Amino acid sequence: MINEAERTEYEQTLARNAEAIARDIQPRDVVILHDPQTAGLVPFFVRYGCRVIWRCHIGVDQPNEVVQGAWRFLLPQVAAAHATVFSRRAYVWEGLDQPRVDIIPPAIDAFAPKNQELDGQTVAAILRTTGILSDGAAGQPRLEVSGLSVERTTDLFPGTRLPEDARLTVQVSRWDRLKDPLGVMEGFAQFVAPRVDSHLILAGPGASTVADDPEEAGVLREVEDRWHHLPPAARDRVHLARLPMDNPQENAIIVNALQRRAQVVVQKSLGEGFGLTVAEAMWKGRPVVASRVGGIQDQIEHDKTGLLIDDPHDLDAFGAAVVSLISDPAVADRLGAEAKRRVQRQFLAPRLLMQQANLIGRLLQSAK
Incomplete structure (x- = not known):
């Protein structure tokens, strides 16, 4: 489990990161944060006036005590986001506001070197x-x-x-x-x-x-x-x-x-x-x-x-x-x-792009 000293180290590190990033953003910007490492940045950008999406790319089929302990540690930060995004319904964290949860599976780029056509x-x-x-x-x-x-x-x-x-x-x-x-x-x-x-x-x-x-x-x-x-x-x-x-x-x-x-x-x-x-x-x-x-x-x-x-x-x-x-x-x-x-x-990129665009559009509309 994470102790108080580790919590303090986490919060202080992310506070420094937030100060550096703040130079490049404006209120009402949409900020997308990825994975648990960035969860502590969510409250900062919310207070700054941004619309914040937190996206989690990882998950486990059967959460154990360690996983649930990590959820409890990060949930107050993650819950402050205007929207949370998971790759699968089964990976959604307990305790999140369900109306603010979106399921958006990842996708591949068909034209990237790893996927382009080769004879x-x-x-x-x-x-x-x-x-x-x-x-x-x-x-x-x-x-x-x-x-x-x-x-x-x-x-x-x-x-x-x-x-x-x-x-x-x-x-x-x-x-x-x-x-x-x-x-x-x-x-x-x-x-x-x-x-x-x-x-x-x-x-x-x-x-x-x-x-x-x-x-x-x-x-x-x-x-x-x-x-x-x-x-x-x-x-x-x-x-x-x-x-x-x-x-x-x-x-x-x-x-x-x-x-x-x-x-x-x-x-x-x-x-x-x-x-x-x-x-x-x-x-x-x-x-x-x-x-x-x-x-x-x-x-x-x-x-x-x-x-x-x-x-x-x-x-x-x-x-x-x-x-x-x-x-x-x-x-x-x-x-x-x-x-x-x-x-x-x-599972191609255009589907992913459209889902993300729709989510961003909803957040911007709700901010008016």
Whole structure:
């Protein structure tokens, strides 16, 4: 629980931040504050005469005592906002004035490097240039794609490139226990590799980024250590890809190519806020196997726009779902096509923009 000294430190820090920000705002401005870190700024901007929206991008399916304690600490500040916004109804805090609560799910930018259209030749060229797919010859040192340069090499573990014709199962995520890379690897080794010819790529941030986060570095070491104990036949088809992070746009277009090249994209999270990496894969027309947790279950309609695993710890069910899609390309194609249509209807930026514009319009109208 947060003690009095920590409360004082929080309030004093945010007071200094508020004084600095105040130089750039005017009364009647609309101020949008994001996530719990900014909650203490709400009363200041209300007193200043602004219309304040507080937006929370995170949440848990089953709030425990620690979460509820954080709610109690921040609720007086958050409750002062003219509107609060959550990604899911299930994430709305207890004690908030319901008429001032809006549910606005996040969305993806279809034209960003991570989501822009790429043809098959470009996808293959990107993955060869960054060192993931074998090119049968000396690698191309640099590739230009829509004005973006791809030139940095992905750090593969083990170091052998994948065959050009390999069927891929891919998860892209941080090296985070909640993303369960160990479970994905174990489920693939036990229940996918013995049944179908596919390679697994667990893709995450490169070593330079992980070095700054001791927890991520620890998870990555655990995954590498466990890889050494996989059965040899499975071990040959499990790959860890530490993606270059120096240039965010280069990283994004590599992720784009990796997801488009996958036969199946997985997101076997143990817990999730919303998980837009699922929508990103769905937008690319990929069949997705994911856990029924958090916002993932809002994105995927089971057996219509993807496959949901009820228990993320059930490795057999996870493996069976992946195998079913690899073994039946017609079903995989149907789910992928429906997935893209669902994202087009529900999870693209124009819908988000319109909802936010409507909310801002209501607040400005009520201030007259």
